[in-house]
Structure formats: structure tokens, C-alpha cells
Amino acid sequence: MSLSRRDLLTASALLLAGPGGALRAAGKEAARGETPLVLCWNENPYGPSPAARLAVSRAIAQGCRYPADAEIQELVEALAGHERIGADCIVTGTGSGELLCALGLLCGRDGGEIIAAAPTYAELPDYARLRGATLKFVPVDAGLRHDLPAMRAAVSERTRAIYICNPNNPTGTVVGASELRAFVAALPERLITIVDEAYMDFTVGADVASVADLVGTSHRVVVLRTFSKIHGMAGLRCGYAIARPDLAAALSATRMSTPNILAVRAARASLGDRAFLTDCRRRILASRTRITTELARLGLRYAEPQGNFVFFDTGMPLARFTGLMRARNILVGRLFPPYETWCRITIGTEPEVSAFLDALRAVKVS
Numbered sequence: 001m002s003l004s005r006r007d008l009l010t011a012s013a014l015l016l017a018g019p020g021g022a023l024r025a026a027g028k029e030a031a032r033g034e035t036p037l038v039l040c041w042n043e044n045p046y047g048p049s050p051a052a053r054l055a056v057s058r059a060i061a062q063g064c065r066y067p068a069d070a071e072i073q074e075l076v077e078a079l080a081g082h083e084r085i086g087a088d089c090i091v092t093g094t095g096s097g098e099l100l101c102a103l104g105l106l107c108g109r110d111g112g113e114i115i116a117a118a119p120t121y122a123e124l125p126d127y128a129r130l131r132g133a134t135l136k137f138v139p140v141d142a143g144l145r146h147d148l149p150a151m152r153a154a155v156s157e158r159t160r161a162i163y164i165c166n167p168n169n170p171t172g173t174v175v176g177a178s179e180l181r182a183f184v185a186a187l188p189e190r191l192i193t194i195v196d197e198a199y200m201d202f203t204v205g206a207d208v209a210s211v212a213d214l215v216g217t218s219h220r221v222v223v224l225r226t227f228s229k230i231h232g233m234a235g236l237r238c239g240y241a242i243a244r245p246d247l248a249a250a251l252s253a254t255r256m257s258t259p260n261i262l263a264v265r266a267a268r269a270s271l272g273d274r275a276f277l278t279d280c281r282r283r284i285l286a287s288r289t290r291i292t293t294e295l296a297r298l299g300l301r302y303a304e305p306q307g308n309f310v311f312f313d314t315g316m317p318l319a320r321f322t323g324l325m326r327a328r329n330i331l332v333g334r335l336f337p338p339y340e341t342w343c344r345i346t347i348g349t350e351p352e353v354s355a356f357l358d359a360l361r362a363v364k365v366s
């Protein structure tokens with residue numbers, strides 16, 4: 001059976017529909033072959049937060065209205081307060097993906113060169129290439145981390161931007177904040193460093209931190225954040241960029257749209273729902289440890305995971321592993337060349353993780 005992206009999203013929506021019961025039952029349903037477990041898009045199945053759900057249900061009656069400028073500005077100011085930066089440094093988008101595309105367009109048009117890791121999140125590189133950019137990919141290092149010295153060495157006179165996805169999707173690894181700061185400081189000031197921190201809320205470690213404060217320095221750094229991950233609002237579509245005012249203005253003029261009224265209200269509400277965000281992080285980190293513990297027990301290698309997903313070596317061609325998982329009604333991540341035997345698995349709810357681990361054990365011994 002082949003499933004379209006629409007099928008997958010529909011199945012995901014079904015899982016999300018009932019706040020408690022449906023999620024708890026999901027693992028068992030997958031085992032019985034009823035509803036596929038969607039563990040391939042790095043979504044956060046616990047969201048949206050209770051506060052965001054309430055805001056959305058109240059906003060539905062306003063669905064005939066455009067979000068008022070004042071209301072969008074309120075969200076921008078709330079984000080600026082959250083980031084401790086001026087409101088003129090914040091640009092909202094219909095997901096951070098839209099802003100990544102806009103940055104790809106800004107930096108890549110007329111053959112501008114953009115450097116990115118391989119593998120990494122492809123939205124910016126793919127979009128930029130279609131708009132005439134030249135992409136230079138630098139393989140991740142042996143630990144599946146961004147190879148910053150090699151990326152620095154790849155800079156040429158034509159380079160306009162460097163994309164750093166931190167933590168990196170699909171490998172899940174991070175580069176430390178001090179290493180990244182030193183890297184940026186050594187770059188020519190004309191370059192734009194685009195740091196995608198979509199998964200930063202799931203990280204642990206002494207030197208692992210956002211570099212959003214670099215936005216206020218003389219270097220041209222743009223940091224991207226999203227409501228799709230820790231906030232569990234992937235379907236509502238809201239993200240933002242943090243950039244110094246001149247870059248923020250250029251980005252704002254290049255984006256295609258602004259968030260819809262449901263997204264604006266849900267984002268405002270979710271920002272304040274600290275209990276939900278803390279709980280999500282705690283549960284996802286606990287499940288991440290469960291997964292890596294089992295991978296180690298099974299003798300399967302994995303990259304150090306710092307997001308809400310784990311990238312691991314299945315020990316067999318990925319197409320075979322994907323087929324075996326699909327036969328057990330579990331949808332896993334796609335192939336990321338050249339890692340032909342590696343799989344990216346999204347961390348679902350606790351029962352979903354149990355169902356995945358049961359399937360993994362069965363596949364490993366078969």
C-alpha cells in the first residue's frame with residue numbers, strides 16, 4: 001500500500017483528534033493494523049497546548065476576518081519580549097519553512113552561493129536552487145555533526161549565506177554554542193549565517209544553546225524558530241525569524257504570506273502555556289532515552305539525538321526496513337543519502353514509542 005502525504009497527514013490528524021484517549025490507544029491500534037503510526041514528520045503529538053486549543057476554538061467564529069494588523073503586532077511584540085529583542089527584529093511567517101524559502105530566495109537569486117551540510121533540512125537549499133542559487137554541500141563529520149572547519153574552508157567570494165540547522169535534521173546532532181560563535185566571528189561580515197533552531201527546545205548539554213543574541217552583533221545572523229515542534233502546532237503554521245532590523249525588513253518584504261488568525265491566536269496562547277511546554281520536553285526527552293537505550297541494547301548505532309527524533313542505523317537497506325515497519329503499520333522517515341541503512345524516527349507518544357520498539361525488536365530478530 002502506498003500512502004500519499006495527504007493520507008499521512010489525515011492519519012496524523014486522527015491521532016491528534018482526541019486529547020487523551022485517542023493518543024493512548026494509538027499504539028494498540030497500530031499493532032492491530034487500524035490506524036498507521038505517523039512517525040515520519042517530526043511532529044509533536046502532545047500539542048497543541050490546552051491554552052492554544054481554547055484560543056483556536058474561540059477564534060473560529062472570527063474565521064471570516066483577516067487577522068487585524070494590531071493583533072499581528074501584538075504577537076510580534078510578545079515574541080520580541082520572549083526573545084528579549086526589539087520588535088523590529090522579529091518577522092513572522094506561515095511556518096518557519098516559509099521564512100527559510102524567503103531567505104533562500106534573498107541569498108540565492110542571481111546565482112548566489114549557499115553552503116549547507118549534507119544531509120540537512122532541505123527546504124531552504126531546495127527552494128534556493130530552484131530560484132537560481134548555487135548550492136555547496138559539505139558532508140557532516142564522523143559524528144554526523146556539522147563540520148564547521150570544512151564549511152569555513154568552502155567559503156568563496158561568491159558565497160552569500162551559510163545554513164546551519166542546529167540541532168540538525170535528520171541527524172539530530174548539535175554544534176556547541178561557543179563553537180558556533182567562533183565560527184561566525186571568523187566569517188567575512190558580508191555573509192549571512194542562517195541558524196535554524198527549530199529543535200533547540202529539546203536539547204540538553206552545558207554548551208548547547210541558542211545563538212539568537214548574535215543577531216545584535218555586527219555579523220549578519222538570522223535565527224529561525226517555529227511553533228511546529230515544542231509547541232505542537234505543525235498544522236496551524238506559524239514560525240518566526242530573529243534578524244537585525246535591515247535584514248528583518250528585507251525578509252518581511254520577501255515572504256509570501258502572514259500567519260492566519262487561528263495561528264496568531266494559538267501562538268500567543270501557547271507562548272504563555274509554560275506547564276505544557278515543560279511537560280512536552282520532559283516526556284519527549286524520557287522517550288528519547290528509552291529509544292537510545294533500546295538501540296544500544298540491540299547493538300544498533302545512532303547519532304547523538306538532540307531533537308524530537310532519532311537517526312539510527314537499521315543494519316539493513318532502508319527500503320527493506322521501511323517495508324517491514326509499514327507491514328506493522330508504522331510510517332518512518334525517508335532515505336537521507338548517503339546513509340542508505342539509516343532511519344529517522346520521530347518520537348511519538350509513550351504508547352507509540354512502545355509500539356515502535358516492539359516492532360523494532362521483532363524486525364531485528366526476524
Ligand SMILES: Cc1ncc(COP(=O)(O)O)c(C=O)c1O
Nearest residue numbers: 095096097121169198226228239
Ligand atoms: C529543521 C527544520 N526547520 C524548519 C522546519 C519547518 O517548520 P515549519 O513547520 O515551521 O515550517 C522543519 C520541519 O520539519 C525542520 O525540520
